[in-house]
Structure formats: C-alpha cells, structure tokens
Amino acid sequence: MELSLATHAVGEHTVLEVGGEVDVYTAPRLRERLIELIDGGARHVVVDLGRVDFLDSTGLGVLVGALKRLRSAGGSFALVCDKEPLLKIFRITALDQVFPLHPTVDAAIAADSTGA
Amino acid sequence: MATVKLSFSPAPVHVRTARLVGVAVARRAGVREDLLDEVRLAIGEACTRAVALHRQYGLAEPVYVEMSDGGPYTVRVVDRAPIEAGLGLAALGPDELAKESLSEDALTTGVGFALLAGFVEDLQVRPVDEGVGTEVRMAWPAGRA
Numbered sequence: 001m002e003l004s005l006a007t008h009a010v011g012e013h014t015v016l017e018v019g020g021e022v023d024v025y026t027a028p029r030l031r032e033r034l035i036e037l038i039d040g041g042a043r044h045v046v047v048d049l050g051r052v053d054f055l056d057s058t059g060l061g062v063l064v065g066a067l068k069r070l071r072s073a074g075g076s077f078a079l080v081c082d083k084e085p086l087l088k089i090f091r092i093t094a095l096d097q098v099f100p101l102h103p104t105v106d107a108a109i110a111a112d113s114t115g116a
Numbered sequence: 117m118a119t120v121k122l123s124f125s126p127a128p129v130h131v132r133t134a135r136l137v138g139v140a141v142a143r144r145a146g147v148r149e150d151l152l153d154e155v156r157l158a159i160g161e162a163c164t165r166a167v168a169l170h171r172q173y174g175l176a177e178p179v180y181v182e183m184s185d186g187g188p189y190t191v192r193v194v195d196r197a198p199i200e201a202g203l204g205l206a207a208l209g210p211d212e213l214a215k216e217s218l219s220e221d222a223l224t225t226g227v228g229f230a231l232l233a234g235f236v237e238d239l240q241v242r243p244v245d246e247g248v249g250t251e252v253r254m255a256w257p258a259g260r261a
Contacts, residue, residue: 023132023135024128025129054135054156054160056160058224061223065220067214068214068216072216085153089157092230093230093231094210097210098210098213098214
C-alpha cells in the first residue's frame with residue numbers, strides 16, 4: 001500500500017497520521033512532511049504509526065532525524081504504535097529506548113503534557 | 117537450485133517489488149506464516165543496502181536477487197560495490213543512536229544491519245566469488261505441509 005500522510009492539531013500538539021509502507025522509496029516524502037511541519041512552527045509532534053504496515057531502516061532514520069530536530073528546537077516528539085511486529089523492530093534496533101512510544105494518541109499527548 | 121531470479125536497476129522504487137516477490141516465493145516454499153513479516157523486512161533491508169551502495173558508487177548495474185527453495189528458503193542479494201562488507205558492524209546503542217553527530221545515513225545503515233542480524237538467524241555476508249561485490253545470504257526453514 002502507498003504511503004499516506006494526514007495531519008491534525010490537538011491543542012499544542014501536531015498529530016501526523018502515517019499509513020501504508022514507509023521504505024526507501026517513500027521515506028523521503030515522510031521526511032519532507034516532517035521538515036515542513038517543524039519549519040512551519042510545530043514544536044510538539046506526535047507521529048501515529050497505527051496504519052503503517054511496513055517500516056524499514058530508512059523510515060526509522062527519518063523518524064530519528066525528526067526527533068533530533070525537535071529536541072534541538074526545544075520541542076518534543078513521540079510515536080504511537082501498538083502493533084507487535086513494529087514494536088519488535090523498535091526493540092531489535094534499541095530505538096525503543098530512544099523514542100517515547102505510546103499505544104494511543106491520547107496517551108502520547110497526556111505523557112508529553114505532563115513531561116513524562 | 118534457484119527457483120526465482122530477479123535483477124533490477126538500483127532504484128528505490130524497485131525494492132518494494134523485490135519484497136513482494138520474495139514473500140510470494142517464501143509462501144509458496146512453505147515458510148511459516150508468522151515468519152513472513154521478517155522475510156519481507158529482511159529482503160527489503162538487504163535490497164535497500166544494495167541500492168544505496170550502487171547509488172553511492174554511481175553503479176548502473178542491476179542488483180541481483182535469487183530465491184531458492186531446494187531445502188531451506190534461501191535468498192541471496194548481490195551488489196557490485198567495491199567495498200569490503202561484513203557483519204562486523206557493532207550494534208549502535210541507544211546513546212549513540214540519539215547523538216546529534218550521527219548522520220541519518222550512518223544511522224540508517226547501522227539500523228539496517230541490526231534488523232538483518234536480529235531477524236535472520238541464518239545470515240551470511242561475504243564477498244562474491246567472482247569480481248567485486250558482496251552477497252547477503254539469508255535462509256529460513258521451509259517445507260510444504
């Protein structure tokens with residue numbers, strides 16, 4: 001399935017819903033969208049991977065890039081993911097210790113708002 | 117005995133095709149359903165690595181993929197890049213991954229190897245027998261019920 005990207009705001013958070021396959025071909029579009037959002041002033045970004053059915057190292061690289069950009073801009077970045085195959089990818093690469101990972105968008109925003 | 121051979125120009129758009137074919141052949145070869153996600157990811161990582169190397173070295177030659185099901189399901193992904201590749205890369209720890217100085221390309225390469233090593237029990241990375249290049253060989257148990 002092709003990559004899909006949709007954005008909406010929840011309070012001061014920007015939620016980016018990603019769907020489909022994030023791979024070496026589609027990851028540049030995800031990178032562009034994240035940079036657009038950050039350059040446009042978004043400082044608290046939540047990326048919802050709930051409808052992602054494939055994620056590779058290129059996609060992970062883009063997500064880490066966004067995390068670093070936001071951190072250096074004094075912002076925050078969190079991921080929403082509750083699918084075991086994707087969670088396994090985060091564990092194997094140790095990126096589960098780099099990203100705040102939450103099962104729902106509400107949980108991600110609540111944790112970020114309380115500084116957890 | 118090779119069942120399916122595939123070669124494709126080193127363009128990112130073709131990596132998905134290689135994944136789809138690789139999983140279709142794996143399913144036919146009798147690889148367990150619960151392993152197919154790992155097969156898909158591993159073939160994708162090996163092909164992504166090959167495409168990245170061909171682009172880095174300006175090589176127009178195709179990336180070669182061979183899938184065999186005589187015994188375990190075996191996939192070979194062959195690139196023609198003039199480097200000495202191996203599995204010697206140490207896994208990056210969480211502190212290194214989050215470091216500002218680590219480039220996205222370096223991170224992607226490290227993470228790609230971590231995924232290959234983590235998902236493929238039977239994995240070999242070695243120079244090709246003839247000419248320059250590297251072969252990533254992966255195998256999974258197969259058998260039709």
